[in-house]
Amino acid sequence: MGLDISGLTGLQRRDLDLDARTVRIERQLIQITGKGLVFTEPKSHAGRRTVVIPDLYHR
Template identity: 80%
Template sequence: MGELTGLQRRDLDLDTGTVKIERQLIQITGKGLTFTDHKSAAGKRTVAIPDLIIDELKAHVKDFAVDGDDGLIFVGPDNGPLRNTNFKRRVWTRALQDADLPKIHFHDLRHTGNTLAASAGALIRELMARMGHSSTRAALIYQHSTTNGNAK
């Protein structure tokens, strides 16, 4: 969630279909919402955006993102930073209900995407780059889940 809320206009290249993940925006006790670096150098990466969502993302940026290179892509109702707790309460829970889906965590989307990438043949190094991990441990989880036929 922190990588998503930290995205700025300068991070998106919708012509080439890529997004640069360079920072995260997280809640730090006593400091509020703060831009921070990733835990490892692998966290900074460029990820391909699926063609399927490029037009929707272009429309979102046009209609909702804050202006300027530093403008946030995903914002709250007052154009301020999107807070995890507000998003969950105001948007996520309602979206799950409207789609008649079980209660799942937003972070589960990351697991689903990586499991699908592994099942489509992504190699461990590709999964690591996609996830921003510097060790193979997490990527092996997704490889294992697809070889056993168990999606996580």
């Protein structure tokens, strides 16, 4: 499962663990009419997750 734009915009530095190559998704940034941009929890339990950063290499 990848990241959507609301999950990406909700990232903070503390969510990245470069040694473990993971990104924790714990909040999202959404636009609410009359309030502007607001941090909220993901819509579902599955939305709160840890994503592995793939090991990229060049041949």
